[in-house]
Amino acid sequence: MxxxxxxxxxxxxxxVSMIIAPRFGDLDPLGHINNVAMASIFETARVHFHHLLGRxxxxxxxxxxxxxxxxxxxxxxHFPYDVVVRSGIGHIGNSSWTLFSAAxxxxxxxxxxxxxxxxxxxxxxRIIDDDIRAxxxxxxxxxx
Amino acid sequence: MxxxxxxxxxxxxxxVSMIIAPRFGDLDPLGHINNVAMASIFETARVHFHHLLGRxxxxxxxxxxxxxxxxxxxxxxHFPYDVVVRSGIGHIGNSSWTLFSAAxxxxxxxxxxxxxxxxxxxxxxRIIDDDIRAxxxxxxxxxx
Amino acid sequence: MxxxxxxxxxxxxxxVSMIIAPRFGDLDPLGHINNVAMASIFETARVHFHHLLGRxxxxxxxxxxxxxxxxxxxxxxHFPYDVVVRSGIGHIGNSSWTLFSAAxxxxxxxxxxxxxxxxxxxxxxRIIDDDIRAxxxxxxxxxx
Amino acid sequence: MxxxxxxxxxxxxxxVSMIIAPRFGDLDPLGHINNVAMASIFETARVHFHHLLGRxxxxxxxxxxxxxxxxxxxxxxHFPYDVVVRSGIGHIGNSSWTLFSAAxxxxxxxxxxxxxxxxxxxxxxRIIDDDIRAxxxxxxxxxx
Numbered sequence: 389m390x391x392x393x394x395x396x397x398x399x400x401x402x403x404v405s406m407i408i409a410p411r412f413g414d415l416d417p418l419g420h421i422n423n424v425a426m427a428s429i430f431e432t433a434r435v436h437f438h439h440l441l442g443r444x445x446x447x448x449x450x451x452x453x454x455x456x457x458x459x460x461x462x463x464x465x466h467f468p469y470d471v472v473v474r475s476g477i478g479h480i481g482n483s484s485w486t487l488f489s490a491a492x493x494x495x496x497x498x499x500x501x502x503x504x505x506x507x508x509x510x511x512x513x514r515i516i517d518d519d520i521r522a523x524x525x526x527x528x529x530x531x532x
Numbered sequence: 533m534x535x536x537x538x539x540x541x542x543x544x545x546x547x548v549s550m551i552i553a554p555r556f557g558d559l560d561p562l563g564h565i566n567n568v569a570m571a572s573i574f575e576t577a578r579v580h581f582h583h584l585l586g587r588x589x590x591x592x593x594x595x596x597x598x599x600x601x602x603x604x605x606x607x608x609x610h611f612p613y614d615v616v617v618r619s620g621i622g623h624i625g626n627s628s629w630t631l632f633s634a635a636x637x638x639x640x641x642x643x644x645x646x647x648x649x650x651x652x653x654x655x656x657x658r659i660i661d662d663d664i665r666a667x668x669x670x671x672x673x674x675x676x
Numbered sequence: 677m678x679x680x681x682x683x684x685x686x687x688x689x690x691x692v693s694m695i696i697a698p699r700f701g702d703l704d705p706l707g708h709i710n711n712v713a714m715a716s717i718f719e720t721a722r723v724h725f726h727h728l729l730g731r732x733x734x735x736x737x738x739x740x741x742x743x744x745x746x747x748x749x750x751x752x753x754h755f756p757y758d759v760v761v762r763s764g765i766g767h768i769g770n771s772s773w774t775l776f777s778a779a780x781x782x783x784x785x786x787x788x789x790x791x792x793x794x795x796x797x798x799x800x801x802r803i804i805d806d807d808i809r810a811x812x813x814x815x816x817x818x819x820x
Numbered sequence: 821m822x823x824x825x826x827x828x829x830x831x832x833x834x835x836v837s838m839i840i841a842p843r844f845g846d847l848d849p850l851g852h853i854n855n856v857a858m859a860s861i862f863e864t865a866r867v868h869f870h871h872l873l874g875r876x877x878x879x880x881x882x883x884x885x886x887x888x889x890x891x892x893x894x895x896x897x898h899f900p901y902d903v904v905v906r907s908g909i910g911h912i913g914n915s916s917w918t919l920f921s922a923a924x925x926x927x928x929x930x931x932x933x934x935x936x937x938x939x940x941x942x943x944x945x946r947i948i949d950d951d952i953r954a955x956x957x958x959x960x961x962x963x964x
Binding site for chain 3: 850855856859860863883885887888889890891892893896941
């Protein structure tokens with residue numbers, strides 16, 4: 389079974405941090421934060437992270453689409469403790485990139501998330517421009 | 533960028549099928565079915581698939597936990613067209629197993645999902661018993 | 677405590693019917709379909725009902741906004757039994773109208789929902805035109 | 821069309837305040853916070869408010885069930901601005917009570933919510949005990 393690599397569980401591996409409070413609606417009959425709800429928490433952190441990149445997709449006539457999401461659940465997460473999501477850019481390709489994130493409760497990693505994004509314009513995939521690429525590189529995740 | 537393998541896009545690769553209607557609430561500002569909403573659709577299909585295994589977790593005093601979810605978004609999915617989710621078992625370990633699923637709209641694959649489940653009892657991981665293992669093997673996904 | 681009126685619990689009071697399957701994600705720690713999830717189920721039924729009216733909001737340059745939602749929970753609802761939502765138009769005003777709905781599981785009413793909608797154009801509230809009004813009147817809920 | 825009473829739009833009418841950040845998943849194709857998502861935000865505020873009452877339902881062997889929810893949408897709400905939910909107790913009956921809440925963005929009321937709760941024990945409705953009643957009365961909403 390695939391496990392998260394150990395550096396992914398370390399908050400110091402990610403440059404950006406955000407606090408997201410769980411909602412009652414995140415809970416499922418097992419009494420913990422549901423795995424899909426955790427995906428929603430990562431999604432909100434991702435949107436905030438992308439604001440850092442300094443360009444809103446709508447400003448460019450392009451769409452930033454989610455191509456893949458890979459979630460690993462490390463520990464059960466519980467309500468109502470704050471979830472701290474830490475994020476950093478992973479691989480940067482021509483028109484796609486990966487965002488590495490990890491969620492923590494009480495300083496313990498509860499889940500990791502790798503999101504592959506792709507930038508599309510009216511004529512298909514769109515090359516990541518140098519300005520955005522520079523911001524991405526400045527916010528890379530790294531093995532600490 | 534990781535892509536879904538071609539056999540994963542073929543409905544014939546999966547023994548079990550289920551129709552799930554999208555909800556208006558699955559839509560996001562891009563006007564398509566949101567990627568997290570697609571995870572929720574796969575979750576419901578997974579729960580139904582696991583009913584096939586003939587034992588409800590609660591009957592055994594054990595918990596079936598989601599350890600990992602790997603989603604690949606192949607095409608944008610839209611409301612209100614039915615989503616057909618097809619599923620089959622992948623790898624079976626000692627106490628964990630993988631469920632391979634794919635979602636189709638209008639006969640086209642829109643997303644795939646690999647879910648790693650783990651069975652836990654009061655004393656930690658629990659071995660999959662022979663009865664459940666036999667049902668899993670009878671419902672395996674296969675490269676067609 | 678406000679209760680649903682008895683005629684609202686009768687399926688025969690509503691001209692339109694739709695079946696919506698609950699999702700695992702609708703469940704909360706109490707093990708039943710969460711009250712907010714039931715609101716989501718009613719929302720999907722409402723969107724489908726409004727398709728009956730023969731005009732999509734986007735075709736007219738107007739927006740159909742939800743002004744109020746009044747939900748009464750009659751019985752606990754459970755997964756995975758189908759929810760049948762029955763709906764009919766209530767009061768029709770100049771630019772707003774009410775949709776009366778009720779949700780049933782196993783032929784028993786589990787919840788009712790009154791939704792007040794308002795039609796807005798670029799210059800504010802918009803009068804409901806005669807064509808839509810006629811379709812609304814033809815799909816009215818009625819005390820049976 | 822039923823409107824929220826004017827005192828309900830005044831933050832000073834409610835003794836308890838809580839900040840809830842919207843999620844990307846709260847947005848719908850109209851680009852605003854969806855009405856069902858707003859119900860989820862009110863739900864989380866309600867759960868936190870009830871913690872104030874000093875007894876967790878599970879401590880008493882009773883269930884606190886939502887009997888009715890009445891939502892009025894005053895203005896469209898938007899991502900990512902914080903939602904401040906203010907709440908106070910309304911009517912207190914024998915075994916049920918009403919929670920009055922209002923949601924604000926940028927100091928403007930965007931929605932109100934009246935939730936009727938009912939307390940049930942193994943033998944049916946359960947009388948609200950004096951300790952909880954006193955806390956409820958101390959946290960009443962009031963026309964300012």
